[in-house]
Amino acid sequence: MKMADFTPKNQSQVDLENLPKHVAIIMDGNGRWAAQRHLPRIAGHREGIKSVQEIVTFARKIGIKTLTLYAFSNENWHRPAKEITQLMVLLERYLNKELKTMMENGIRLRAIGQIDRLQKSVAKLVHKVEEETKNNHEMDLVLALSYGGRAEIVDAIKKVYQDLRDETLSIKDLDEKHFSNYLYTEDISDPDLMIRTSGEVRVSNFLLWQVAYTELYFTKTLWPDFREADFLKALHEYQGRERRFGLVSGGQNH
Ligand code: IPE
Ligand code: IPE
Ligand code: MG
Numbered sequence: 001m002k003m004a005d006f007t008p009k010n011q012s013q014v015d016l017e018n019l020p021k022h023v024a025i026i027m028d029g030n031g032r033w034a035a036q037r038h039l040p041r042i043a044g045h046r047e048g049i050k051s052v053q054e055i056v057t058f059a060r061k062i063g064i065k066t067l068t069l070y071a072f073s074n075e076n077w078h079r080p081a082k083e084i085t086q087l088m089v090l091l092e093r094y095l096n097k098e099l100k101t102m103m104e105n106g107i108r109l110r111a112i113g114q115i116d117r118l119q120k121s122v123a124k125l126v127h128k129v130e131e132e133t134k135n136n137h138e139m140d141l142v143l144a145l146s147y148g149g150r151a152e153i154v155d156a157i158k159k160v161y162q163d164l165r166d167e168t169l170s171i172k173d174l175d176e177k178h179f180s181n182y183l184y185t186e187d188i189s190d191p192d193l194m195i196r197t198s199g200e201v202r203v204s205n206f207l208l209w210q211v212a213y214t215e216l217y218f219t220k221t222l223w224p225d226f227r228e229a230d231f232l233k234a235l236h237e238y239q240g241r242e243r244r245f246g247l248v249s250g251g252q253n254h
Contacts, residue, residue: 014235020192022066023059023234024142024214026206027052029198029222042086047224049094056098056141058228060105066140066188070206074114074148088122091145095129102129106138112184113147114155142188149208156182185210193238195231197223215241 027048034044052069059067072087095109102109109129116123126145159182163169169178181187190210194203199220203211217234219226247253 014232015239016062018239019062019064019235020215020238021064022068022189022191022193023064024068024070024191024194024207024211025055026070026194026196026204027223027226028196028200028204030224032198033222033224041083042090044222044224045087045090049090051223051226052094053098054227055231056107057101057105058231060107060139064139066142066191068112068142068144068188068191068207070144070147070204072113072145072147073205074146074151075205077117077146088119092122092125095125099129099132102133102136102141106136108133108136108140110140110142110188111145112142112152112188113145114151115145117146140188142185144206147184147206149203149205152184153209155184180209183209190214192243193217193234195219195234197221197226213243213245215243 030044030048031041032044033047034041037043056067071091076087077084101107109126111126111130115126118126126143156179160169160174160179164171185207190212191207191214194207194211194214195217196203197219199218201218203216207214215238217237219230219234221230242249
């Protein structure tokens with residue numbers, strides 16, 4: 001597929017053969033988008049869903065294999081009850097509406113986080129969509145819901161402890177790779193690129209273990225304004241980076 005088929009001219013430099021396999025996004029700035037327009041925060045979340053739809057479709061189209069979206073953090077539980085309820089309603093609507101698109105486009109949904117903390121009906125819907133899309137193989141859409149990176153590590157340690165106690169794991173076999181299997185992300189590869197919108201330059205408890213060697217990209221664009229062209233800009237910058245993983249440049253390593 002040629003880039004010119006579907007992208008603005010100025011972004012044609014993105015090399016489709018060399019895309020990051022896994023892109024994770026901290027979708028931030030919905031509230032500020034709404035405030036700038038003297039609208040309630042929910043209006044920003046609603047507009048943010050449009051960005052989600054556009055970026056998911058676009059990522060699938062260009063061949064990103066895994067897209068992880070930070071939709072609701074553990075800390076977000078401390079927001080006003082009304083906003084939480086509105087976010088959950090939007091999530092339910094999104095999943096109900098997008099299931100068809102996911103099936104048509106070979107998208108498999110995976111949820112990471114403490115899903116059981118969600119309202120029962122929402123948790124049930126999340127599991128239903130995961131189940132119905134489980135044989136899709138074009139792209140994994142990973143939704144981080146009720147997610148916290150520190151909680152994920154603590155939850156993993158609890159599972160490790162159980163397996164040690166049950167003797168299904170021997171301490172000598174526990175290395176970094178094996179430990180990763182106890183995280184919510186289990187078999188999902190680490191992100192190659194993490195994008196955060198809205199100008200904040202922090203990771204806010206997102207994928208703490210997994211971002212060890214991820215390339216980070218920050219943009220001032222608010223999430224509801226983040227669309228295809230912005231995504232391409234991030235991919236282009238990623239492609240200009242040299243990932244050394246602690247080695248030296250130029251392939252002179254052992
Ligand atoms: C991101 O936008 C969406 C969620 C965290 C659910 P915010 O709601 O954090 O928007 P700002 O940061 O207040 O602008
Ligand atoms: C991070 O955004 C969480 C999500 C995007 C879901 P926040 O708005 O909650 O993060 P802080 O408070 O700016 O760190
Ligand atoms: Mg925010």
